[in-house]
Amino acid sequence: MQEEANAGQTPNSLTYGMDWDKLRIFHAVADAGSLTHAGDTLHLSQSAVSRQIRALEESLNTTLFHRHARGLILTEQGELLFDATRSMSKRLDTAAARIRDSEDEVFGELRVTTTTGFGSLWLAPRLWKLYEEYPDLNIDLMLEERVLDLPMREADVAIRMKEPSQADLVRKKIMSVRMRLYADADYLEKHGSPEKLEDLVDHRLICQNVNSVQVSAGSTLVQEILSYEPPSTLRVNNYYGVLKATQAGLGIGVLPDYVISDFPKLIRVMPDVESNEVPVFLAYPEELRHSKRIAVFRDFVVSEIMEHRKRLKEEQE
Incomplete structure (x- = not known):
């Protein structure tokens, strides 16, 4: 009967009319896999988190988590709801970023992804210049070879050693390496x-x-x-x-x-x-085209590359 009650319900229809606070708590628990860790993140007691999850399950007439000694695992219905709350969270992050970028000041978080080599050897040692000009920036530098999904907001801006194939991206070739x-x-x-x-x-x-x-x-x-x-x-x-x-x-x-x-x-x-020759591209989502944080980061990287080329030319002469 429980499956029949949930049949035909999409994540969007499930979340319609729900208590946003309960959804926020559910998302934190699903992300952490633990009532305790979610409570720490939300600054709530474990019992308070547990009550909210139980109330949400009762309102949906379904079980969202399997409980076991090592933590919590989402049920099939829980996975459906987590997909919806994850999408909502990303959209809220995007909206918040666009609202912040409508201000004149350059501040807030900027998530930058690039390869371990380029990020640690070239980019990170130069970032002091960017911070010197914009001290209120908070850069989250994610160094890994995996290509993160920019349209899904896994990062705000990427520097990659090949042209990005994802749709809805602004891309600019910034240099070539060998x-x-x-x-x-x-x-x-x-x-x-x-x-x-x-x-x-x-x-x-x-x-x-x-x-x-x-x-x-x-x-x-x-x-x-x-x-x-x-x-x-x-x-x-x-x-x-x-x-x-x-x-x-x-x-x-x-x-x-x-x-x-x-x-x-x-x-x-x-x-x-x-x-x-290996082309190097800087890319970011189309929806962040007018982001001031993206603009100052892009201009900083391009300026540093021009200075880098100038130094190499002088050393070779």
């Missing part, structure tokens, strides 16, 4: 500098694992270099690890060219060996 071979100056003084790929039989190669998530150009270059069978390798799943090992003198590293101006002790070896 993967090249580098080694620490002290390492080269001790072990000598290889002149061709065949010389790698006398060196250790430090690179990203070809099976880890990365741009195809980088993986292709590494596979080509590995075909020359260097006797020893160190494989890391991100460029930050490759950089630190290369700086420590463990061998010759395959690294993106944007690191070179910030780490002058790294010397490029075999200048004729490099990957194909």
Whole structure:
């Protein structure tokens, strides 16, 4: 009978006319998987949270959670309701962001996603300049290789090593990079500098694992270099690890060219060996086109890239 009572009800129809406070509490419990953790987030006691969930279940005449010793698991009906509250939460976040962006001041949270390598090696060390101009910004920097869903507001703005394929995005190509071979100056003084790929039989190669998530150009270059069978390798799943090992003198590293101006002790070896060009895009949802926080972040990144190119040109002359 319970299934019949819920048959034909969509998440939207389920939430219609409901107590918003109970839905907010349900969403927090479903997200946390625990009454206690949800209570901490909401600043409510566990018993108060439990009463609200029980009242919501009674109003819907259904069970929303399976209880077990390790926490709570959503039932099928609970999953339906959680999908609805998650969508509502994202829309509310979007509305709040647009309201805040209608003000003249630049403040509030800005969620930025990019790769571990670019975020840790290039972006994070430069953010002090942005904070200096806009001290009330709160940047949430999410470094991972997974492509987050911008239209679903998993992040506000992304910097990715390929053109985003998601719809309803504003995108701008901001730079291009290539993967090249580098080694620490002290390492080269001790072990000598290889002149061709065949010389790698006398060196250790430090690179990203070809099976880890990365741009195809980088993986292709590494596979080509590995075909020359260097006797020893160190494989890391991100460029930050490759950089630190290369700086420590463990061998010759395959690294993106944007690191070179910030780490002058790294010397490029075999200048004729490099990957194909990798385009770098900055993207954000169409609905945030007029966001002041997005605008100042975009302009900051573009300005820093121009300064970066200028420094490289001066160093090469």
